[in-house]
Amino acid sequence: MKPGEFEYLASFLKGRSGLILNADKMYLVESRLQPVARKHDLPGLSELIWELRLGRDQKLTQDIMEAMTTNETFFFRDKTPYDTLRNELIPFFQKARSTKQLRIWSAAASTGQEPYSIAMILKEMSAALQGWRTDIIATDISREVLEKSRAGMYSQFEVQRGLPIQMLVKYFKQIGEMWQIDSGIRAMVQFKEGNLLANFDGLGSFDIIFCRNVLIYFDQETKKDVLERMARLLPEEGVLILGAAETVLGLTNTLKVVKGLRGVYCKNSEAVTARVQASAMRAPKPLSVAG
Amino acid sequence: MKSCLVVDDSRVIRKVARQILEDLHFEISEAVDGMEALSFCQKKMPDAILLDWNMPVMNGIDFLRQLRQEKNGDTPVVVFCTTENDIKHITEAIQAGANEYIMKPFDREIIETKFLEVGLI
Numbered sequence: 001m002k003p004g005e006f007e008y009l010a011s012f013l014k015g016r017s018g019l020i021l022n023a024d025k026m027y028l029v030e031s032r033l034q035p036v037a038r039k040h041d042l043p044g045l046s047e048l049i050w051e052l053r054l055g056r057d058q059k060l061t062q063d064i065m066e067a068m069t070t071n072e073t074f075f076f077r078d079k080t081p082y083d084t085l086r087n088e089l090i091p092f093f094q095k096a097r098s099t100k101q102l103r104i105w106s107a108a109a110s111t112g113q114e115p116y117s118i119a120m121i122l123k124e125m126s127a128a129l130q131g132w133r134t135d136i137i138a139t140d141i142s143r144e145v146l147e148k149s150r151a152g153m154y155s156q157f158e159v160q161r162g163l164p165i166q167m168l169v170k171y172f173k174q175i176g177e178m179w180q181i182d183s184g185i186r187a188m189v190q191f192k193e194g195n196l197l198a199n200f201d202g203l204g205s206f207d208i209i210f211c212r213n214v215l216i217y218f219d220q221e222t223k224k225d226v227l228e229r230m231a232r233l234l235p236e237e238g239v240l241i242l243g244a245a246e247t248v249l250g251l252t253n254t255l256k257v258v259k260g261l262r263g264v265y266c267k268n269s270e271a272v273t274a275r276v277q278a279s280a281m282r283a284p285k286p287l288s289v290a291g
Numbered sequence: 292m293k294s295c296l297v298v299d300d301s302r303v304i305r306k307v308a309r310q311i312l313e314d315l316h317f318e319i320s321e322a323v324d325g326m327e328a329l330s331f332c333q334k335k336m337p338d339a340i341l342l343d344w345n346m347p348v349m350n351g352i353d354f355l356r357q358l359r360q361e362k363n364g365d366t367p368v369v370v371f372c373t374t375e376n377d378i379k380h381i382t383e384a385i386q387a388g389a390n391e392y393i394m395k396p397f398d399r400e401i402i403e404t405k406f407l408e409v410g411l412i
Contacts, residue, residue, distance in 0.1 A: 074404070156376060156394050160401045164408050165381060165392040174378055 001030060005049040012052065013068055017141055018197050018218045018226075021068075032067045039063065066142045073110045073213075074161030076117045081212065081241050084261055086121050089239060092275050093207055094128070096237055102134045105206045107230070108196060108214040109138035112149030112189070113158070116181055118210070119188040120171055137203060139194030146191050152181035196226050205233050212243035212263075220251070227252045236268040293411060294318045298328040298351065299343040299372070304395075308341055308372070311399050315412060325349030329357055336363050339411050341402075342389075344373035344380070352387055359388040368409050372397060 010021040037048040106115040115138035159179045172179040215223045231254040248255045256269040295317040297308045309319045322328035326349040344351040358364045368390045376394040391405045
């Protein structure tokens with residue numbers, strides 16, 4: 001790929017999805033876009049980028065975006081945020097919300113493992129949440145990924161990454177070589193197409209936003225902008241959960257660290273911190289149902 | 292350092308599993324079938340057992356049932372690792388006392404997340 005073509009692709013992707021593409025990712029670009037070129041009967045990447053510039057084929061544009069946005073994820077990824085959700089956040093909101101409503105947003109949900117993991121936790125806690133209305137909204141930029149998420153079909157490899165075997169037995173059905181998540185769990189999650197760079201105020205307000213391992217692909221300005229706009233959807237005690245390698249520090253003052261809860265941020269962090277510290281006296285319950 | 296007994300009749304699988312688990316700082320021992328694994332455990336219980344299902348002499352499920360009857364036989368964390376990939380086998384394994392279940396083919400990431408799941412890492 002010629003430098004000019006790479007530059008064009010980089011600026012196109014940044015404009016459309018916020019993805020930052022450095023020159024050291026050349027090999028990645030080539031390996032991911034070769035199959036797209038073949039699919040569209042184009043002889044090579046130069047022709048592919050040319051077609052992209054002309055912009056007359058929407059399907060091609062969509063395919064390029066999907067090939068370049070990373071979708072790597074697995075069930076209960078990183079474990080800690082899910083332990084926090086189960087042991088700290090849900091008990092906190094149970095006390096804080098007299099409306100008995102809980103709204104959770106899984107932003108950039110990729111192939112659905114994150115929102116479904118959240119749904120399984122809520123399901124496991126259904127005795128404690130009796131009489132509660134819980135909404136899980138999952139958004140992603142990619143249509144192909146959303147289709148896969150809605151179907152809830154996963155390969156043998158995917159269901160073995162992070163998912164405890166008891167959860168597999170309990171919530172999945174084997175269909176040929178694939179495993180499909182239970183229709184009851186699927187019904188708990190609403191999937192919507194959504195771009196984090198565009199206005200997402202229409203989603204309404206949330207008690208908990210999961211936005212993990214997404215910001216790392218954005219530049220500083222974009223990170224700032226996304227965080228500020230997410231903060232607008234959070235009430236005073238609403239929380240944002242970021243990935244292990246991400247932070248709000250140096251990006252926004254609207255959201256603050258919740259002490260004692262790794263990766264959790266809030267506008268009024270004192271209120272949440274106080275409650276969490278009070279409950280830290282209790283022994284933490286393990287998330288795992290294994291062992 | 293935690294110990295892990297790898298039980299599989301395939302030398303290739305034992306070798307791959309050993310490499311992955313040594314990287315995760317386990318001290319590895321090997322057994323080629325359930326009988327050999329059982330006599331190993333009767334001398335000293337390992338912290339973890341990675342267990343194949345189909346093996347000559349004594350298969351994995353029979354070994355597991357025997358193991359759980361032994362003195363201190365409830366202490367090792369047992370992770371099945373087999374080509375048997377249907378709900379019937381998985382349920383049978385859990386009922387026999389397996390802590391986790393890996394369906395072959397596996398990779399480094401699957402072993403790692405499963406071992407993490409049962410608290411071995």
